[in-house]
Amino acid sequence: MEGKRVRDSSTVMAQLMNPQDANPAGTVHGGVVMKLIDTAAGTAAIRHARANVVTASFDRLDFHCPALIGDFLTLRASLNLVGRTSMEVGIRVESENLITGKRRHMASAYMTYVALDRNGHPAPVPPLILETDIEKRRNQEAKARRDTRLREKSKEKQCQSDANSCELS
Helix, strand or coil, rough: CEEEEEHCEEEEEEEEEHHHCCCCCCCCCHHHHHHHHHHHHHHHHHHHHHCCCCEEEEEEEEECCCCCCEEEEEEEEEEECCCCCCCEEEEEEEEEEEECEEEEEEEEEHHHHHEEEECCCCCCCCCCCCCCCCHHHHHHHHHHHHHHHHHHHHHHHHHHCCHHHHHCC
């Protein structure tokens, strides 16, 4: 299978935040932003795999500042790491006050998707071609997150099968 470059699947999506997206104080609900993140990241994963994908994990989501009614959110999603059937996508969300022009880094997230074949089973995805130093750095960071995620998953599984082996924290 021929590899694909990061830029071939990168996605930019934008959305104006309206009153229905926010609480009575005018702050956009985190769940609204999470849905937008999932849509942008899922689009990047589908572009890479050229297949349907499912969200496997929402590894991390950090909100750096609130989004407000009237803010224009821009989401940028790109692949960081590709496994046999899975892909990690990094997402950056920026908010812009359209009146003042002020832009802020509003949120960042990392999500993992699995490609599916026509029968709904995991399907192989093309390898990722890393071209820039930034892409290579992000790939190394994604490998570390993947290792951590797999260790935690293994520990969870062990805990479920033998409750005595679990440490309470």
